[in-house]
Amino acid sequence: MRVLALASALLATTALSPALAQEIPGSQFESGNWVGGAYTDNRGAFSYCYTSVSYVNGQQLWIGLYPNDTLSILLSQPGITFQPGQQFELWVMMETGLPAIGNGEAWDANYGGITYDGVQATIDFLNSGRYLRMLGMGIDDGFDIDGVTPALAMAQDCLAKRGGEGVGGKIIGSNPGTEKAPPKVPDLTKPKTSGVGSGGGLGTRPGGALGTPAPRPTP
Numbered sequence: 001m002r003v004l005a006l007a008s009a010l011l012a013t014t015a016l017s018p019a020l021a022q023e024i025p026g027s028q029f030e031s032g033n034w035v036g037g038a039y040t041d042n043r044g045a046f047s048y049c050y051t052s053v054s055y056v057n058g059q060q061l062w063i064g065l066y067p068n069d070t071l072s073i074l075l076s077q078p079g080i081t082f083q084p085g086q087q088f089e090l091w092v093m094m095e096t097g098l099p100a101i102g103n104g105e106a107w108d109a110n111y112g113g114i115t116y117d118g119v120q121a122t123i124d125f126l127n128s129g130r131y132l133r134m135l136g137m138g139i140d141d142g143f144d145i146d147g148v149t150p151a152l153a154m155a156q157d158c159l160a161k162r163g164g165e166g167v168g169g170k171i172i173g174s175n176p177g178t179e180k181a182p183p184k185v186p187d188l189t190k191p192k193t194s195g196v197g198s199g200g201g202l203g204t205r206p207g208g209a210l211g212t213p214a215p216r217p218t219p
Helices: 006-014 119-126 148-161
Strands: 029-031 034-040 046-054 060-066 070-076 087-094 100-106 112-117 131-135 142-144
Touching: 029 148, 034 148, 046 148, 060 119, 060 148, 070 119, 087 112, 119 148
Parallel strands: none
Antiparallel strands: 029 034, 034 046, 046 060, 060 070, 070 112, 087 100, 087 131, 100 112, 131 142
């Protein structure tokens, strides 16, 4: 199976700079087209678990689970360039149900997305359908996320084993590190909070259906 995951980019840049986050040996997992694992920050402390999938058109979907009970959803697409720190209102929706609307942010020039309080509530939202769409940051496609349920379960297990908010886990330890990543790689060790809706979780408003064919994962 050939999957172009964000982990590959991080490993490549890690070889150039020892100050970057390091993947934890033995934490890697695969689930269909999805891959994942765990990373430390530049001090060697556990930082986050993630799962990601790449698509045939070069788009990438990355989901990070952090020990402060937040979950980040990032997208990248060839030809789309962000202004780091740029903010935008994002409509995040599945093919059924109401969209979750919040403030998204560009993490660097290539990756933008949104972060929500409540890992389990956000996972329940992502598991409610097969197609994900994020409107408002210029990557306005639907994404086939078939297989995300077992991948997220593995990411939760990863988080729980390292003391985070996973399956039976509790939040312990300090917040993830705050070091800056080099250009073209998002600072994955610092979860953003701009997407947190009113009430501290997934806020929703009425909205439309998906309506856009979803890119297929890379086989």
